[in-house]
Amino acid sequence: MSFSCGLYTSTHTFGCAQKYFDKFSLETIQLPDIKNNDISDCFYKTVFDGSNSKGIRHYEAMVESYASFEEGLKRYVQAYLACVNFVDEQVGLVLDALNNSRLRDNTIVILTSDHGYNQGEKDYLFKNSLWDESPRVPLIIKDPSVPGNGGKKVAQPVSLVDVYPTVLDYCGLTASNMKNDGGAPLSGFI
Numbered sequence: 001m002s003f004s005c006g007l008y009t010s011t012h013t014f015g016c017a018q019k020y021f022d023k024f025s026l027e028t029i030q031l032p033d034i035k036n037n038d039i040s041d042c043f044y045k046t047v048f049d050g051s052n053s054k055g056i057r058h059y060e061a062m063v064e065s066y067a068s069f070e071e072g073l074k075r076y077v078q079a080y081l082a083c084v085n086f087v088d089e090q091v092g093l094v095l096d097a098l099n100n101s102r103l104r105d106n107t108i109v110i111l112t113s114d115h116g117y118n119q120g121e122k123d124y125l126f127k128n129s130l131w132d133e134s135p136r137v138p139l140i141i142k143d144p145s146v147p148g149n150g151g152k153k154v155a156q157p158v159s160l161v162d163v164y165p166t167v168l169d170y171c172g173l174t175a176s177n178m179k180n181d182g183g184a185p186l187s188g189f190i
Helices: 018-022 054-065 069-099 160-171
Strands: 109-112 139-142
Touching (some): 054 069, 069 109, 109 160, 139 160
Antiparallel strands (some): 109 139
């Protein structure tokens, strides 16, 4: 069996080289805390047909592919960490290029993601769920006008719908986003 970056697959490895996998030995992988019979407190499997859910199918394929659940999940988490490390390195390359360009002092960088991943919790290996692991995403803004590293953290949740009004505010844009009188202002907060 082989793994893709963050996604289980039985035949392909996508996205990153073996060197990223090698950075995370199976012996050092820390698995998420998963309760015994974790699915018992919700109706997910009874409401949705498991054959139509990638998250359930990926989980079941992983369980069937390895002698133990722990080994399969460690390999899955290893693939996830390898891909996160690969993406982190690519972001570093982009930031290095920006910092070595004439645009470094007037470019705001916003880093976010569209989803997280369940990693075995709720008998699920995938995105597209309402459990905390999936909708929680990073939102990092690097503003060159803020001295040092900034490092400000906000305690309240933000939403990706907040990115657009935040960018407008950073750019000092105040024009309406409505095409005509039939529209409405976009939602979100600065």
